[in-house]
Amino acid sequence: MRINVLGELRQPIGHVTSVEIEYATLLIDDLDIHDVQGAVSLLRTDRGLLATLTAAGLTEGLCSRCLVPLVTPIEIRFKEEYIPLFDPNTNAPVHFEGPQDTFRVGADFALDLSEGMRQYLLMSESSKPLCSPSCAGLCANCGVDLNSQECSCDAGEDSRWLPLGAVASMETEGS
Numbered sequence: 416m417r418i419n420v421l422g423e424l425r426q427p428i429g430h431v432t433s434v435e436i437e438y439a440t441l442l443i444d445d446l447d448i449h450d451v452q453g454a455v456s457l458l459r460t461d462r463g464l465l466a467t468l469t470a471a472g473l474t475e476g477l478c479s480r481c482l483v484p485l486v487t488p489i490e491i492r493f494k495e496e497y498i499p500l501f502d503p504n505t506n507a508p509v510h511f512e513g514p515q516d517t518f519r520v521g522a523d524f525a526l527d528l529s530e531g532m533r534q535y536l537l538m539s540e541s542s543k544p545l546c547s548p549s550c551a552g553l554c555a556n557c558g559v560d561l562n563s564q565e566c567s568c569d570a571g572e573d574s575r576w577l578p579l580g581a582v583a584s585m586e587t588e589g590s
Contacts, residue, residue: 416441416532421524423457423464424503430459436470443533448472448489455528462511463498463520468528479543480552481560487544493535497526 416436423432438451453470470491478485498511499520511517520526551561557568 416443416528417525418455418457418528419524420457420464420497420520420526421503423459424499424520424524426459428459428461432457436468438472441472443529443536446474446533446536448474448536449486453491457526460496463496464526465494465496466518466526466528466531467494468492468532470532474540476544478546478550480545480550481562482553483546483560485544485546487541489536489540491532491535491539493531495531499524 416438418434423430426432434455434457436451436453436455439449441448441451449472451470451472453468455469456467458465458467468491472489472491473486474489475484475486477483495518497518497520498513499509500522501507501524502509503524518531546562553560554566554568557566559566559568
C-alpha cells in the first residue's frame with residue numbers, strides 16, 4: 416500500500432493530510448486481509464511525516480482447537496514517523512542518525528504502509544484464534560471434532576504421567 420507523498424513533504428510543518436483507504440484484498444507478505452477500510456492521517460514534522468493509521472478488515476485462519484476455517488475481524492492502529500531518503504525540494508540525500516529500523520520514504524517519494532501494517536497486525540492478532548470460546552477441540556487420540564460428536568475411543572491412562580502421579584501421592588501422604 417503505497418502513497419505518493421511528495422506534495423505532503425513540501426508542505427510546512429504541522430500540515431495535515433488525510434487519505435481514505437479501501438481495498439477488497441490486501442496481500443502483505445503472507446498475510447491476506449479482505450475488506451480493508453480505514454484512513455491514514457499524514458502530519459508534516461520537522462523530519463518527515465507522522466502517519467497515523469486506523470484500519471479494519473477480515474483475515475482467514477483456522478481455529479486453534481478444532482481446525483475449522485474461520486474469518487476473524489481485525490483492527491490495525493499505528494502511529495509511526497516516516498523519514499524521507501531525499502529532500503523533497505533539492506533531491507539531496509537526507510542524513511538520519513536514528514535507529515536502523517526507522518520507516519523511510521523511498522527515493523520515489525512513495526510512503527509504503529505495508530511493513531508498518533504487517534508489524535502491527537502481527538502484534539495485535541490473536542495467537543490462538545477460536546471459532547467460539549466454548550470450542551471443545553479435537554480428541555487427542557482419534558482426532559474427532561468434539562464440537563460435532565462424542566468421542567468413542569478409550570483414552571486410557573497415559574504411561575508418561577505415571578512418575579508425576581507417584582510424586583503427587585508422596586505429597587498427599589506427607590501432609
